[in-house]
Amino acid sequence: MKYMLLIYHDEQSWDAITDAERQQVYLEYRNLRGELESRGQFLSGSELQPITTATTVRVRDGKDLVTDGPFAETHEQLGGYFLIEAKDLDEATSIAARIPSARTGTIEVRPLVEHAAEAAA
Amino acid sequence: MLDGASATLERVFREEYGRIVATLIRQSGSFDLAEEALHEAFVAAASSWQRDGPPRNPGAWLTTVAQRKLLDAFRRDKTRADKQSEIEYETVRLQPFAEPASIEEAVEYPDDRLRLIFTCCHPSLSRDAQVALTLRTLGGLTTTEIAHAFLLSETTLAQRLVRAKQKIRLARIPYEIPALERLQDRLAAVQAVIYLIFNEGYAASAGEHLVRNDLCAEAIRLGRLLCELLPTEPENIGLLALMLLQNSRRKARVNDRGELVTLEEQDRSLWDGAAIEEGVGLVEGALSLGRVGKYQLQAAIAAVHCEAKTAAETDWRQIVALYHELRRISSSPVVALNHAAAVAMAEGFEEGLALIDAAGAGGKLEDYYLYHAARADLLRRLERLGEAHTAYERALSLSTNHVERNYIRRRLAETEWT
Numbered sequence: 171m172k173y174m175l176l177i178y179h180d181e182q183s184w185d186a187i188t189d190a191e192r193q194q195v196y197l198e199y200r201n202l203r204g205e206l207e208s209r210g211q212f213l214s215g216s217e218l219q220p221i222t223t224a225t226t227v228r229v230r231d232g233k234d235l236v237t238d239g240p241f242a243e244t245h246e247q248l249g250g251y252f253l254i255e256a257k258d259l260d261e262a263t264s265i266a267a268r269i270p271s272a273r274t275g276t277i278e279v280r281p282l283v284e285h286a287a288e289a290a291a
Numbered sequence: 292m293l294d295g296a297s298a299t300l301e302r303v304f305r306e307e308y309g310r311i312v313a314t315l316i317r318q319s320g321s322f323d324l325a326e327e328a329l330h331e332a333f334v335a336a337a338s339s340w341q342r343d344g345p346p347r348n349p350g351a352w353l354t355t356v357a358q359r360k361l362l363d364a365f366r367r368d369k370t371r372a373d374k375q376s377e378i379e380y381e382t383v384r385l386q387p388f389a390e391p392a393s394i395e396e397a398v399e400y401p402d403d404r405l406r407l408i409f410t411c412c413h414p415s416l417s418r419d420a421q422v423a424l425t426l427r428t429l430g431g432l433t434t435t436e437i438a439h440a441f442l443l444s445e446t447t448l449a450q451r452l453v454r455a456k457q458k459i460r461l462a463r464i465p466y467e468i469p470a471l472e473r474l475q476d477r478l479a480a481v482q483a484v485i486y487l488i489f490n491e492g493y494a495a496s497a498g499e500h501l502v503r504n505d506l507c508a509e510a511i512r513l514g515r516l517l518c519e520l521l522p523t524e525p526e527n528i529g530l531l532a533l534m535l536l537q538n539s540r541r542k543a544r545v546n547d548r549g550e551l552v553t554l555e556e557q558d559r560s561l562w563d564g565a566a567i568e569e570g571v572g573l574v575e576g577a578l579s580l581g582r583v584g585k586y587q588l589q590a591a592i593a594a595v596h597c598e599a600k601t602a603a604e605t606d607w608r609q610i611v612a613l614y615h616e617l618r619r620i621s622s623s624p625v626v627a628l629n630h631a632a633a634v635a636m637a638e639g640f641e642e643g644l645a646l647i648d649a650a651g652a653g654g655k656l657e658d659y660y661l662y663h664a665a666r667a668d669l670l671r672r673l674e675r676l677g678e679a680h681t682a683y684e685r686a687l688s689l690s691t692n693h694v695e696r697n698y699i700r701r702r703l704a705e706t707e708w709t
Contacts, residue, residue, distance in 0.1 A: 171463050257465075258463045258464070258465040259413075259415060259462045259463050259464045259465065260469070260470070263415070279462075281461055281462045281463065
């Protein structure tokens with residue numbers, strides 16, 4: 171079963187920490203990723219550029235609307251993701267709890283729609 | 292004979308529903324399929340038992356028939372081929388339902404209710420969903436019964452159950468006993484759900500009593516089940532003891548006019564002696580296990596009250612000591628206020644009032660009914676009636692419970708003549 175782990179954090183406090191602290195967090199991320207890879211559970215994942223680089227696209231009445239943003243009024247922003255394989259929700263949440271940003275931010279755990287399984291059900 | 296059959300069916304439904312559905316869920320991997328199969332088995336039982344009389348082991352009979360229904364459902368849906376073999380294995384072991392008489396009491400099937408209760412109370416479900424799912428599947432209550440008990444529309448409750456079951460399926464919430472490192476947290480959630488069900492029933496006002504008393508009975512039944520499934524957990528025993536002891540005072544707690552009667556004023560001859568005896572025994576046993584917790588402490592406090600033959604004989608010093616322990620593990624304002632009330636009785640009203648004021652310092656309990664009610668009671672005892680009156684008025688404006696409001700109105704009338 172595939173789960174998307176969406177990593178939300180406060181960009182301002184991320185920017186405010188020292189370089190050494192940041193390197194420590196990156197090291198933890200690499201270790202977790204390496205461990206998941208060795209068990210075949212890491213499917214993909216990446217840090218995202220800050221929300222200031224985001225662009226919104228909508229198509230309305232056949233016309234593309236490309237704008238700056240989105241800038242929701244929340245203090246946490248989507249800063250990265252892990253796509254993982256886990257046997258059930260408990261395993262997925264255990265992995266989510268080990269993401270370094272879980273200590274300061276929020277990890278949203280979402281199961282992927284598995285089309286083969288849905289078709290069979 | 293005929294009456295015997297329907298009475299047996301009703302009893303078996305109450306007693307066996309959770310156990311059977313728990314097994315069917317494990318075998319089918321689906322709450323919906325399990326419920327449907329069991330429902331069909333009960334329908335089959337209604338006619339078969341009327342005709343031939345109830346079988347010797349009704350639970351095994353129903354399990355076997357429900358497993359047949361599940362198999363039929365799976366055969367209709369060939370894509371589930373790999374699950375089918377597992378069910379056939381179980382059915383073969385249980386003997387075919389064509390010979391219900393041969394299903395002796397010796398037949399054993401694993402008790403899956405522990406898996407079920409942990410799944411129903413999984414932290415990824417909302418507390419409302421946990422409660423509804425626990426009562427529906429483990430307790431075997433109907434959607435109508437649960438909706439009535441929680442004063443919700445049936446549609447709302449049905450939707451809540453559908454969404455919860457959908458989440459279990461789509462997010463793959465596991466159907467298993469949690470790993471050891473999570474067990475205590477998960478168990479605390481299960482206990483919280485059971486105690487919430489109890490309190491929903493216990494806090495009900497007079498007009499709602501008839502439907503809601505059932506919730507207390509159901510919570511106690513679930514509490515017993517949890518003790519049976521995990522007998523070495525002292526907090527499970529503490530929770531059961533607490534519910535039994537609180538419930539033992541039910542008849543004395545509200546008078547004929549539907550008014551709340553305080554512990555001090557209750558007619559203690561109305562207390563349920565058998566429940567008290569069982570509750571006291573349980574809490575003593577739990578405490579002897581040496582892992583104290585909030586339910587055990589609350590049960591111990593309730594036990595001290597229950598053991599006093601009159602209000603004046605209450606051992607307030609012991610109650611203060613127990614609340615003192617409880618405050619070390621619980622930051623709840625209710626605990627702080629009850630501690631203050633106990634200190635007022637043991638050491639003096641002034642001391643109690645000082646603690647209440649300390650608990651509400653900074654106005655953080657300003658919108659809390661119990662804070663004003665507790666303050667008002669001590670002010671009244673200190674004969675500061677004007678201040679008491681103001682505090683009762685504030686409490687009245689914050690309470691939505693019919694029984695509580697009647698109680699406060701009576702106190703307001705008493706403190707009027709200042």
